[in-house]
Amino acid sequence: DTSGKKIALSNNYAGNSWRQAMLTSWDKVTGEAVKAGVVAAADAFTTAENQATEQAAQIQNMILQGYDAIVLNAASPTALNGAVKEACDAGITVVSFDGIVTEPCAWRIAVDFKEMGRSQVEYLSKKLPQGGNLLEIRGLAGVFVDDEISAGIHEGVKQFPQFKIAGSVHGDWAQDVAQKAVAGILPSLPEIAGVVTQGGDGYGAAQAIAAAKRPMPIIVMGNREDELKWWQQQKEANGYETMSVSIAPGVSTLAFWVAQQILDGKEVKKDLVVPFLRIDQDNLEQNLANTQAGGVANVEYAQEDAIKVIEAAK
């Protein structure tokens, strides 16, 4: 019975649509759970700036506030270990997701970011067996997810040597930054066959390429509504084909249920894996219909889903 337990969400950033969707999902699912008396409270906290130090302070405050579990999307996989350890020592269950932490006492609901990068190249190798030049759009320099996805992409290129990365820019996971960076490098690039991305940057790349009046390469999308919509328009106009992959913001709700299950005394393995959410040519329309205008394609989880994931890991 967890009806007396309090769970907190520690979030390090709220400045993009993915994070906002994540917070909205959390609100919706946990609100119902609290109303139903499953848990006593499920509060969300966001730091003002995207900084590990600020989040560490936030976690320390949560310890003081007496939460029983902390669900955590971390600014850094390692820089919060000190604070997480303190939480564990205080008897608090810590479940990290998306931005996971390496501290052994915490649970991790991980997405295989490396695989996310590699699979993009694999997909391209099927579409473009003869290979070609790739443009890589990276995220924010110095951040863990950026490094992981990029490493996966480079692994993929090694696996499919017919591809070559002709250029690489930092788009900071933002459409406008990506648009600017791509427009800057594009004039000096040879013909591009595919664009590998990290999410939140595909539409910007498409706009920059369209503005330069170049043939549209296969741009791997990142599940944002504007990206999917553009893809759908291109599909209707000229049969454009690509795929879209990202982590679903609703994974915060999975983390919530996992935390609840742990508090309930269930035995849960420390490392759980959630599949990333992939959209393909055939399920595009269906996903687009379920996605809020201006938002991100999403999946929210229920208690049974969490139990299933936990069972599967055993």
Added chain:
Amino acid sequence: MRLTYSAEAVRLAIPALSLTVLLAAVFWLQPRAMSYVGLNLLFNLAVPIALATIAQMLIMAVNDLDLSMGTFVSFVACVAATFLRDTPLLGTLILAGVVGVYAAIGIVIHLRNLPSIVVSLGMSFVWAGLAVLLLPAPGGQPPDWVRVLMTAKPPFAPMAIIASIVIALVAHLLVMRSSLGVLIRGVGGNERSVERAGWSVLAARAAAYGLAGVFAVLAGIALVGLTTSADANIALRYTLLSIAGVILGGGEFIGGRVSPIGAVIGALTLTLAGSFLSFLRISPDWQIGAQGAILIIVLALRLLLARIEKREKAR
């Protein structure tokens, strides 16, 4: 130390008062904080901020401003989490070298009469670049002694409190009591008279920058000790935090009027303000805005208290 009715004491009274009020509010909202563990949790992340604030204060003591503090502390954290652990000798050399760079920046600013804001803005890009080169992704580990030091559990008072007191005392001795400190503040107060007494203002400014470099290096090391790893963006907000900390602590942008004890109190106040806000449970939408509001409120309070003080004096 005779603390008579002096400007210094009054200057300290205001920040100390706001810290006390805030602390009382936090204790009222969250009685659990009133304990050894609680105090440590509330304040341990204030330790590196306090060190960075002292560094910024040294620069402000000579009427300059350092916009590269945050990126520099991040860079030091990256060095501390890599070289200082793996090859302590090389790590120490690098850190000594960057302290030298800081002193050199002071010299260049003085000789060419450059605006410190722009030079340090440029340097912030340089430090950020070096940090990204060093640690393209978060990682590294602090040397064991740093970790041991930062997580020590001394009797009577938690480490965070003891460290803050030690920092305040050391900085006070250095800046307020030593000859060098007097010289540095003298440059801020009246550069001409220092020059007329036969001192080299250049050397004084270089010393201020060098010392600031030392404190910023300590801030980076302490930070890694708490977080257990580093990344290139880890301390970006320290730039503005440190400036706000100095101002909250009764320091001024020009005139060499600074207070190390006040600066440490200012750093603690800022840290506590964050906790206070999260205990208030503001809606997530407005959590960021509340930080701006609390900055404004505390600074407005400062103005109010200063006005009252002035009126008292005029009497």
Added chain:
Amino acid sequence: MVRAAKFPWSTAASMTGDTLTAIVEVADAKVSFGAVKALDGVTLAIMPGECVGVVGHNGAGKSTIVSVINGGLTPHQGNISSDGERLARYGIGVARARGVRCVFQELSLCPNLTVIENTRILHRDLGGFGWRKRARKVIERSLDLVFPGHGIESDRSVGELSIAERQMVEIAMAFSDAGVAPRLVILDEPTSSLDAGLAEQMLGYVRRFVDAGGSVIFISHILNEILTTASRIVVMKDGRIVADRRSIDWTEHSVVESMGSVAKGEANRRAVRDLAGAPVVVEQIGPGLPFRAKRGEVVGLAGLAGHGQTRMLMKLHAAETSDWLARREATVAFVAGDRRLNGVFELWSILKNFSIGSLGDLTNRGVVDVAAEMERATDWKRRIDIRTQDLANRILSLSGGNQQKVLFARALSTRAPVVLMDDPMRGVDVGTKQEVYEIIRQQAASGRTFVWYSTEMEEVCLCDRVYVFRDGAIVAELEGDAVTEGNILAVSFRGAAA
């Protein structure tokens, strides 16, 4: 003997017997700042055991010679010797090592530091562990000696002290001994903020110090002090020494005479006009007598420099202008005396510096009419002879006097009915002065009011009415024929003489 311990060099000085050599000797020193010749060939030797009084009009070069002796300023020509040896590289360090100390005219302490800390700054070799204790001893001993019963706590910061207390600390600091004993102490207007009792304490100490073989250079506008304290009096005028005699050979009258300006021609004297019926256009009530100026009147503000004249002008200005909205019709214009602080815009051309005051007239819906601007500037360039090839040149390319003319033109070219002038003729040459006087006379006749602070007696005597300032308040009002140099000096010095 106590005395020998206090003034350790006194024995050494007497041992050398009659062959006394100058502690510092400046020979034929010339210093110029741009076009201003601050020192124009000054020779001055200071012997042990003498107090040299230096008097002269504002800007005569007194502070400049002090800077030369102090080592802070290297003369562009001339040489300096000390104790009989010629010093090629004379500087602050050398001067201090030889026991030269200085109390500067303007505050030269760090306001953010305590008295003890300021002592530390001044005495370079006071350092080492426990310096605070030593510095406290040094400054407190000196304060006790010079100003017995002073009541200044040496761990208060200087910024909190009153002006008089600061001045006391500066003086005590100069006489303090922390290793290198003071031999020559330069006092540049040290008593300007001290009351009579404190001033007498200081003068008494100076006499004792000199009696014991020390030397003092003493600059003051309060002649009484100079006459009773100095052993020799030097009068400076326009960068030269014009008289140098033992003080018993001087009287207050002869000093004033020798530093006074050239006797003015009667032509400069303006006809007495009857302004009794003219309306009052500005008014200010403060401590002392009330201030009033009538339409078409030229009101002079006189008295010694720094006794509140500038502050009064600022107040009059602030009352008539707004910080938020531009007035359609400006009611006052201002001519700055302190050009650097509140006069010139250094990055701008002469043209823009001139026109900023009257831009309201030169704009059409906010857009500056460049042709009209140029026309007016050219006109004024001719009228008061601004010496430049091109009005587009930077203002700083002009000599100080010409910069001042630009500021003058800025104010006179407006349509404001009242012009406030803060000693506006600094560095302006004689010919131009006459032209400006003529313009002022004409404009006053046509109804413009001038409030004119001047340190030059000649100018003050041109005014219809004069207010004399002392200690921030108006202490006397002179009108018509009563406006004479003698009367003004008498009122100005009255406080000190009493």
Added chain:
Amino acid sequence: MRMLGRISRKPWMWSWTAAFVVWFATIMVTGGASTFDLSQAALTFAAFSIIVGIGQMFVITLGPGNIDLSVPSTMTLAGTLALKLMEVDNAMIVPGLVIAMITGVGVGVVNYALIKALRIPPIIATLSVSFIVQSAAIWTNRGLRIKPPSFLADFTTANTLGVPNVAIIALVISVFAWFLLEKTIYGRWISAVGQSMPAAKMAGIPVDGTRFVTYIFCAVLASLAGYLLACFSGGAALNMGSEYLLMSIAVVVLGGTAVAGGDSNVPGIWGASLFMFLVVSMLNTYGLGAGIRLIMTGLIIISVIMLAGGRAR
């Protein structure tokens, strides 16, 4: 020869020279084939920095210590509010623009109110305001990316005679700013205030009024840039302004405007904005990483300020 010497003394020369060198180095990679595309891209993206930079320049001209850190959040809030109001409807373009402008005016008023009434240093006052404005942006639509009206989307991404429309807008604003600075009484006033506040006061200039209007002008330009950028990039994002914080300061400084105030420089902003875009393109083209890119940017800023801004004591 004399002419050359005279030009080299113009403060904007440094940024233009730097921009040209970098442009040349980049097009050389493709042997000149990319000249047109690169120039067009540079003009497009520099346009946003120019608009924001001009506002920041006006504030910096007010003298030491004056700086507006609320620019990024103002951009975000203005873009968000405008797109939300327009709701992809072409008929609402003008009201959208008006709401963006009102946002700017509001932020400017609050900024100066804090600076003046509470005597908070501008750097801290505008930072505090930026937090509040950012919260307001989050609160209004929680980061949803609403598409711009189709006319605006097409207009901001299109070219006229090969020149990007946004660059034309930036040009118009630049000419207007240049006109304000060089030809009007207001321009004289801000320059005077920046050189010396006491002197400006004594010359009868309404100092507070001038500063107040300038802070508003800066915020309004930031709002306009936010409005355009949101339309150009297909929707307002919560983080869309963050890039422009350091950028707006850097282009002003590199452009030759005196940090000590009083001297502003519109052409320099163009050179510096083009340079800031091109240097990233060049380093990307040469395959250099983020680290090197940052270091080079920093070193270039310091070199330019040493060459152009320093004066020996």
